[in-house]
Every structure is written in C-alpha cells, then in structure tokens.
Amino acid sequence: MAHHPAHHAPSVELPAEPTQARRFGKTRTALSAVVLEDYAELIADLLAANGEARPTDIARRLGVSHATAIKTIARLKRAGLATARPYRGVFLTEKGHDLADRVRVRHRLVVDVLRALGVPSEAAEADAEGIEHYVSESTLKAFAQFLKSRG
Amino acid sequence: MAHHPAHHAPSVELPAEPTQARRFGKTRTALSAVVLEDYAELIADLLAANGEARPTDIARRLGVSHATAIKTIARLKRAGLATARPYRGVFLTEKGHDLADRVRVRHRLVVDVLRALGVPSEAAEADAEGIEHYVSESTLKAFAQFLKSRG
DNA sequence: ATTACAATGTAGCCTTGGCTACACTTGTGA
DNA sequence: TCACAAGTGTAGCCAAGGCTACATTGTAAT
Ligand SMILES: [Mn+2]
Ligand SMILES: [Mn+2]
Ligand SMILES: [Mn+2]
Ligand SMILES: [Mn+2]
Numbered sequence: 001m002a003h004h005p006a007h008h009a010p011s012v013e014l015p016a017e018p019t020q021a022r023r024f025g026k027t028r029t030a031l032s033a034v035v036l037e038d039y040a041e042l043i044a045d046l047l048a049a050n051g052e053a054r055p056t057d058i059a060r061r062l063g064v065s066h067a068t069a070i071k072t073i074a075r076l077k078r079a080g081l082a083t084a085r086p087y088r089g090v091f092l093t094e095k096g097h098d099l100a101d102r103v104r105v106r107h108r109l110v111v112d113v114l115r116a117l118g119v120p121s122e123a124a125e126a127d128a129e130g131i132e133h134y135v136s137e138s139t140l141k142a143f144a145q146f147l148k149s150r151g
Numbered sequence: 152m153a154h155h156p157a158h159h160a161p162s163v164e165l166p167a168e169p170t171q172a173r174r175f176g177k178t179r180t181a182l183s184a185v186v187l188e189d190y191a192e193l194i195a196d197l198l199a200a201n202g203e204a205r206p207t208d209i210a211r212r213l214g215v216s217h218a219t220a221i222k223t224i225a226r227l228k229r230a231g232l233a234t235a236r237p238y239r240g241v242f243l244t245e246k247g248h249d250l251a252d253r254v255r256v257r258h259r260l261v262v263d264v265l266r267a268l269g270v271p272s273e274a275a276e277a278d279a280e281g282i283e284h285y286v287s288e289s290t291l292k293a294f295a296q297f298l299k300s301r302g
Numbered sequence: 303a304t305t306a307c308a309a310t311g312t313a314g315c316c317t318t319g320g321c322t323a324c325a326c327t328t329g330t331g332a
Numbered sequence: 333t334c335a336c337a338a339g340t341g342t343a344g345c346c347a348a349g350g351c352t353a354c355a356t357t358g359t360a361a362t
Contacts, residue, residue: 013200017211020214021211021212021213021214027280027281031185031281038175061172062171062175063175067340071319071320086327117290118297125166129177130282131282139270186349205310206311218312219351221310221312222350237357238311
C-alpha cells in the first residue's frame with residue numbers, strides 16, 4: 001500500500017495537513033462546549049427572570065427531558081460552572097456567570113450582525129444559537145467594529 | 152412544589168418556551184450533522200486533489216485516529232453518503248457529492264463574509280469551519296446579497 | 303517469492319447527550 | 333394532617349465520536 005500512486009499531479013488546492021487538523025480540532029473542542037455554554041446562558045436568563053432556575057424549566061426551554069437536563073447539570077457542577085443541591089434549584093458559580101456573560105455577548109453580537117446583513121429575525125435568532133459557539137475573539141472584534149462603523 | 156413562587160414579576164424577557172425549544176432543537180440537529188458534513192466535504196476535496204480518499208489521509212487531515220475515521224466512514228455508508236470496500240478507499244454517492252457541494256458553498260460564503268467584515272484570514276477559515284454548519288438558507292441568501300451589493 | 307511496512311480493520315473502552323421507566327421529595331390545598 | 337401532583341432524582345438503555353492496542357491485508361522492493 002505504502003505510497004500514493006502518482007496517478008496525476010494534485011490539481012486541487014488543500015490546506016496543509018497540520019493547519020487543517022488544527023482547525024478541525026478547534027471545531028471539535030467548541031462542539032463539546034456548545035451544550036455547557038447554552039446551559040450557562042439559559043440558567044443565567046432564568047435566574048434573572050424568575051429568581052430561580054429549576055431543572056424542569058431548563059428542560060422545557062431546551063426541549064429535552066428533565067432527566068437529560070439533570071445529567072447535564074451534574075456535568076456543569078463537575079466543570080465548576082454551577083452549584084445545585086437536591087430539590088433546591090441550580091445556581092451559577094462565578095465562573096459560570098462569567099461564561100454566561102461571554103456567551104450572551106456573542107449571542108447578541110451575532111444576532112445583530114445577521115440582522116444588519118438582512119437576515120430575517122427568526123432565522124437570525126435560530127442561526128445565532130449555533131453560530132455563537134464558534135465566534136473567535138478576532139471575529140467578535142470585527143463584528144463589533146462593523147456594527148459601530150455602520151450605525 | 153407545584154407552582155413558581157411569585158416572588159417578583161419577571162423583570163427579564165425570555166423567548167416563549169416552544170420557540171426557544173425549537174431553536175435549540177435545530178442546533179442539536181445541526182450538531183449531529185457537523186461530522187458528516189465535514190467528512191463529505193473533505194472526501195470530495197481529497198478525491199478532487201488526489202483521485203482517491205484513503206482513511207489514513209482523512210484521519211490525518213481531521214487530526215483524528217484512523218480507527219475513528221474508519222468508524223465514521225461506516226456511518227457515512229449507513230447514511231447513504233459514501234461507499235467503500237475494504238482496502239479500496241472511500242467514494243461519495245450522489246447524495247454524498249450533493250452534500251459536499253452544499254457544504255463547500257456555505258464554507259466559501261462564510262469565509263468571504265467574514266473576510267469582508269475584516270476578520271483576518273486564518274481566523275476566518277477556522278471560525279468558518281464551525282459556523283458553516285449553522286447557516287440557514289435565509290442567512291446564505293443574505294450573505295450572498297451582501298457580498299454582491301458591496302463588490 | 304519473500305519480506306517488511308504502511309494502511310486498514312477490529313475490539314474494547316470512555317464520555318457525552320439523548321431517551322423511558324420508575325422511585326422519592328416537597329409543598330399545597332382540602 | 334395528609335393526599336396528591338409536580339418536581340426531582342436514579343437506573344438502564346442507545347448512538348456517536350473519541351481513544352489505544354492488536355490483528356490482518358496489500359504492495360513495493362529486494
Ligand atoms: Mn447556542
Ligand atoms: Mn445563545
Ligand atoms: Mn466544518
Ligand atoms: Mn468546511
């Protein structure tokens with residue numbers, strides 16, 4: 001098997017392997033953070049709106065079973081993002097609050113940029129829910145700049 | 152337990168539950184497609200560049216073990232996106248090619264928009280690798296429009 | 303023909319994020 | 333007081349995507 005058959009010269013450009021692997025790896029890392037970020041953001045919102053964040057409410061809003069929500073809350077605790085005592089609701093640690101704040105900033109900025117680009121608001125909100133988890137500092141900065149510079 | 156304590160009136164606005172659940176659900180669906188989309192796009196690129204797509208090459212470019220790549224290739228087959236016979240490389244079905252084409256279009260469009268917004272190219276490429284999986288038709292259209300209207 | 307090595311495949315393990323089904327708390331209202 | 337329903341927790345299942353370790357196959361060179 002060994003080597004590539006040199007059938008024909010590469011006629012299509014690909015990024016160098018290590019570069020491409022790094023990019024994909026970054027995406028995978030982000031992937032595993034998606035759920036934690038959404039939970040943190042939602043819990044912060046519920047706490048702000050209702051003064052409490054109950055597993056059932058979290059589950060309902062996420063559209064998952066309460067069992068799933070509870071398991072993920074356990075993961076948030078393991079990650080040092082939340083605290084929760086049985087039957088007593090969920091709270092965010094400082095770290096959790098920081099994360100929630102950062103996610104909220106990204107969420108708003110992404111929605112605003114999409115809207116500014118002419119995306120209808122429901123689509124903007126829905127897409128932002130995914131996009132928000134992949135926006136680097138560079139992109140964030142560019143987004144803010146773009147919004148400012150264009151009123 | 153029953154009802155929410157009416158401690159105080161909700162002072163923060165949240166989207167209606169079903170709406171929010173639908174958005175999150177959409178994101179989860181996209182999530183499970185991320186890997187398939189990246190594989191399809193990469194396999195198409197390898198086929199175009201090298202005339203073949205071998206599990207090892209796929210693995211190297213994704214930054215993943217060959218065992219992982221092989222398992223995912225099996226999933227692509229199950230999903231009707233690829234064909235592969237032992238020791239004979241991976242090929243895309245028509246469905247697989249279609250998917251790869253659509254993903255490539257999104258990828259380019261996202262990169263172009265990020266670049267146009269002033270994001271440095273390496274960050275644009277890296278972020279696009281994630282963002283591309285969450286861009287709806289609406290947003291795609293808006294992106295294309297934006298690029299056209301601004302030269 | 304043999305051999306050596308790269309590539310491929312397989313097995314078995316882990317974590318995560320889903321689910322359903324069932325059991326236990328808790329707060330309210332009768 | 334106490335029953336009952338809502339909320340919460342637990343157990344056990346599944347698929348996916350990751351890994352390492354080991355076995356097999358193909359091919360290119362000798
Ligand atoms: Mn989100
Ligand atoms: Mn969000
Ligand atoms: Mn991608
Ligand atoms: Mn891509």
